[in-house]
Amino acid sequence: MAETQSIKAYGIARSTVKGTPLSEDELRKTDAYMRASLYLCLGMLYLRENPLLREPLRVNHLKARLLGHWGSDAGQLFTYIHFNRLIKKYDLDAIFVSGPGHGAPAVLSQAYLEGTYSEVYPDITEDVQGLQRFFKQFSFPGGIGSHATPETPGSLHEGGELGYSISHAFGSVFDHPNLITVCMVGDGEAETGPLATSWHSTKFLNPITDGAVIPVLHLNGYKINNPTVLARISHKELENLFLGYGWTPYFVEGSDLPTMHQAMAATLEHCVLEIRKYQQQARSTGKPFRPRWPMIVLRSPKGWTAPRQVDGHYLEGFWRAHQIPLADVATNPEHLLLLENWMKDYRPDLLFDKNGRLIPELQELPPKGLKRMSANPIANGGLIRKPLHIPDFRKYALTVTDPGADDGLSMNNMAIWMRDVISDNLDNFRLFGPDETESNKLGEVYKAGKKVWMGDFFDEDEDGGNLAFGGRVMEILSEHTVEGWLEGYVLSGRHGVLNSYEPFIHIIDSMVNQHCKWIEKCLEVEWRAKVSSLNILLTATVWRQDHNGFTHQDPGFLDVVANKSPEVVRIYLPPDGNSLLSVMDHCLKSVNYVNVIVADKQNHLQFMDMDEAIAHCTKGVGIWEWASTDNDQEPDVVMASCGDVSTAEALAATALLREFLPEVKVRFVNVVDLFKLIAHEDHPHGLTDKEYTAIFTDDKPIIFNFHSYPWLVHRLTYKRPGSQNIHVRGYKEKGNIDTPLELAIRNQTDRFSLAMDAIDRMPKLHNKGSGTRERLRNLQIKAEAEAFENGIDPEAIRNWKWPYGKGPTAGAGVASAVTHLFSGSSGGQKEFATSE
């Protein structure tokens, strides 16, 4: 194994582990079972009729369009079949993750041969007619897709988008100590960033409390149209790479089936025994350690068992075997005959009985019942999901007497509750994050569960490192990896929350898209049980980027999520601490959603006591009477807000209006549940137009201060009566605001601007409005100038409080919202004091 050149996948098996564990009889049956599986793969790709080729193959037996992937099928089902033997021999609990899910025929054929397919889809029977339906439905309108989609029994990983097989596999084995997840990794997939870093997951796997993953890197050498990098580096480099990643790589390389069978059987068995040895060692001593876990490099030809050449061009062992090997069979009679002979070479006549059922001796080969990888309930995680024990969040309430009178640490407080969620669910809840949990003010959770760390420990770690072999918090600086772990954890029946900086959640846009599609699709697959929601807590939000600037400002993840199916996405922006608790509680109890919760981690004004917060969150949107001066009558203007910073600013603007223009009747509305804004027919949370109008009116100006890009509000409300009256302030990209201070990044959201917006849209104010507008603008300029001089917002802005308590009526006697704001600054502010 010291070749300096990469080697090809051909010939007699070469393998690190030696041995011939299969008897002649086992070898014969294994080979036959593999041929049956390969036959089914080709059947899915090509046939709509004549499934067992009992008639000569004709064009009208073919599908009109030939779709699907052949390239990785053989290597995948080869691995699957060999693992079946070990499941039976060692009574293993195992699932199979198909990284290159494009080769779905491999796992679909296995599910069919194991009988699982017919159990969940009774019309796909184990006979000729069932086989015909099974073939026809593949990549066919009204049928199933060409990846390991949710319709695929045993699948919790579709493999449509590449890169997440290893992180999903690890997610599935955390807290499943007896599980082994066999994870095929395509060598194309292995080039992706997410996959390349996910090999490091071993530094977070505890051999006592977690199961194990056996990655099988499938070096079939080619992608769609290119060789793969890992198949074209030296053998030594490849070995070094996986040793460096912390694994023990075992190679199985070749194309000769009899010797490859023995090599794979011996190698997989070696891996299983090694895993058991490590687990036994840790479990018997109670001392966890980081084994150099075994993994396999399987080098076999792309499109293995196809003709090596067709018309002088390479097929097997080349990228031409990626999708449909013979795409022109409908028009090329020679190729049609070639296909027929190729398929017949697998000897379907000997593998299936006269009814079209797999012959009994082969039926005996795979495991039975729930031991079948296609039937393991862990891959249909909702089946084994237990609801969380959730402590009563009301007991964690922040005390709020007067709204907006005090600030508080919403996130720190929620962390206390989450600490207890962790304590009460030590084996099926984890908190995930990319090195930001402490920064996000969630450090309290470490008291219930530290950060899992299987890397080396240093003395310094005692000084607040919060690391442990066994913990409940999962942190690696890879959003992809933590998201992948969480997805795998949830899909295999458990619960979790991802906490992340808001700006960088875009890194996993595409992963979240794919998860949304998965759970959306699951809703239509009757035998799939609902899994826990995927909860994404976004903090370090755009409006409070202390140590960072323009690059850390992007609240647009909400736009990505809002495009997904309304059946599966929910977005919450709790404005304060008690509403955050209420929302989090709701999310942890929900199923089959992606819940996105946006809440900043800094100190913020508090508005609602717990009862008020529960009522408000239950409604999702509501009028805050204490901040309104319309006395339940017709307002002159509606001030609306969504998001914590945005709400505080909108309230400050409302206070300015009340102080400067006390005769203006203001209604204040807050939105927690963003989808309340959309039309009822477009999302189950959407208000009816009647409900909407009762809150927002259909004819009054609405000044909407929004957390994210302003257009999202317009996109949600374009159908609403009075939508033309909505003026939204939100975040807009402005490169000239690149410094991290509060005022400077406030950007479009600014209390003075909001108050001026309101004035601009109330024509009846006329001259009075314009005078006040001028005063507000002067105040704004003054506040900005002070911030630019001192590098910090004026005290009166930073520590502004809602000055009116719960008093719903404006009037003399209340503390000025502005006058004393600037009392600490250097003169000249008198002329801006209230004088109306």
Place this chain on the structure above:
Amino acid sequence: MAETQSIKAYGIARSTVKGTPLSEDELRKTDAYMRASLYLCLGMLYLRENPLLREPLRVNHLKARLLGHWGSDAGQLFTYIHFNRLIKKYDLDAIFVSGPGHGAPAVLSQAYLEGTYSEVYPDITEDVQGLQRFFKQFSFPGGIGSHATPETPGSLHEGGELGYSISHAFGSVFDHPNLITVCMVGDGEAETGPLATSWHSTKFLNPITDGAVIPVLHLNGYKINNPTVLARISHKELENLFLGYGWTPYFVEGSDLPTMHQAMAATLEHCVLEIRKYQQQARSTGKPFRPRWPMIVLRSPKGWTAPRQVDGHYLEGFWRAHQIPLADVATNPEHLLLLENWMKDYRPDLLFDKNGRLIPELQELPPKGLKRMSANPIANGGLIRKPLHIPDFRKYALTVTDPGADDGLSMNNMAIWMRDVISDNLDNFRLFGPDETESNKLGEVYKAGKKVWMGDFFDEDEDGGNLAFGGRVMEILSEHTVEGWLEGYVLSGRHGVLNSYEPFIHIIDSMVNQHCKWIEKCLEVEWRAKVSSLNILLTATVWRQDHNGFTHQDPGFLDVVANKSPEVVRIYLPPDGNSLLSVMDHCLKSVNYVNVIVADKQNHLQFMDMDEAIAHCTKGVGIWEWASTDNDQEPDVVMASCGDVSTAEALAATALLREFLPEVKVRFVNVVDLFKLIAHEDHPHGLTDKEYTAIFTDDKPIIFNFHSYPWLVHRLTYKRPGSQNIHVRGYKEKGNIDTPLELAIRNQTDRFSLAMDAIDRMPKLHNKGSGTRERLRNLQIKAEAEAFENGIDPEAIRNWKWPYGKGPTAGAGVASAVTHLFSGSSGGQKEFATSE
């Protein structure tokens, strides 16, 4: 180097390369220069006054808010300084990429010491006052950000979001054979997926035509609040990992400054000589090969040179050194004194003269002029950018006689033009893609430049592999890596296009966001010259997912892009082949944009000859008179479209209307430039309301068939007169449509539905409309049933052509749009034939 445990960063230097190349005098000066730089770093973090501590440090000298990062500063500037020596000694052309750009004080201080800073910002002079301004502006309102932002001389990589330093560095050295890019990689950043796979970039670097990258993996051991994975694995694993990635790792480990200086000086010099040796070998023989390029693992303490402990807690060498080391100096007098003494320990009194300028013997240390890494024009790529030689795209026109009468391969045709773009610009244009160039029908380009491949070659590659050591197409199955390469290539003054499947472009949402922010910010930095646009060609679009299903359907990248600054983003959806050519030509000529071009790769109807296409693309939106029946008068309905498939469907719907309801006056509008829809004040391309209304009307129903999610159109048009009349069809997530066939995935976009939409919105049709509606619905059901039965759309749908030629008027005599559609199918269609 065979430790099985990870090692700490402390003590006398241990290094792979031995030697003490620095004389006593060099050592002394290097150390002094490093102290000057460290002093400046702390000054930026803390001071607003008293920059040289010539008065005792008081609280009012401090900034009101202390912001920025200290942790990686020392290691970065240490590397920078040592490379300076080699630039002078070997007359190197070099730039510095700061992966952990959060440690911007390192590179900012270097730019200041080299004098570059004062050259580009004349108010930041090299004296006490300039120093005071330099300190104050850092992370201060109106000043500069805390990363290596565009304002930072010598920077082409901000490092705000982590993961792209290596791919950016490689992008900068492609086709810059004399360039060496020194690339600091943070060990936090190294955990990200994009970074983890980008080490494989060496398989794509040609030692003859490209320069070299020296990565310096900065193992400072900690992230924000966690140890780093790579600092806590065994030394052997770490070494194996980089050998496995194909590099030759050289270790420099320790904290003792004198020995560390010698070790780093010796190691960097060894790397430079090794690079020169490999390049010389390849260049003198003309035979490229893949060297095991040198890289450095620098293990130094986090926050190096800070106090090791403060109040009994670790600071240097622990995560507490990540941001501001002593955050409470304003309120803790002891810590204030500690800071003062720490800063004075660097001996600013000996490093700066009485005017506050660096002493002459230290000024002599760095390179001069453009050799300074802070002044190298390659990092301000617009300065060296040469416009492309672009062949006249009009010569590549597809022949189009009658609109919609023929189909054609728009993408294959454009590839011919792009082939010639490549031929004519062989040293400053590259095409990038994640293994999809051939699949995307761009394979013609290989005739001008093959795929760069420095991995091993197999015999099969001769059979259409299109691989070469020297090529122009860059493919690895990592969207992150190809995007990073392209960004680096463009930012260093060259040109390129990324081609990618539409659904997976979300993988790089965040990277594109960051690039948009970079170029937006550059517009405000006077000394930055404009770079080429970043061109993203999206194909394999949502409507034509042959081999894939639901996972491959996501056209939402446009929503992400539309949120970015209108100064820098452009979106084009050319409907046919000649418009695609016109758009691509425009994009390659443009500067400082992110251009997104959406065009499917399959066979599509062609509508415009070249002159028409140029006129249409120049306008960006326009009425197609040949498809309209309103004779320039008031239409009854406006049928609008944007996107190729969407346009064909909208035309088919228009034909249905013309056939079934010939008296209805239809206006047909096509949008190529999406931002034409938005208000003029919100984007420079936006139509004025007058222009908009002249095309779309302000009172007629608009049936808009859109390529992407429908809400984007509403978000762009919500301010428009008549916006309430717009009915948009586009893509909506529906998990029940998971099979890849055309009809099945047509989803919301469907000619029959569009025609019915139009009827529904034309009240004057009354009963006549409802009868026609019923007929259309019947036709739709019939077409669907046929597709579900046969696995393919009916011929009449698949091969539909616009039947009216250029005739602007409806009427008898023209071929029926429907009758002959179903003539091939099995009876029963007669009743749907035209009979109005």
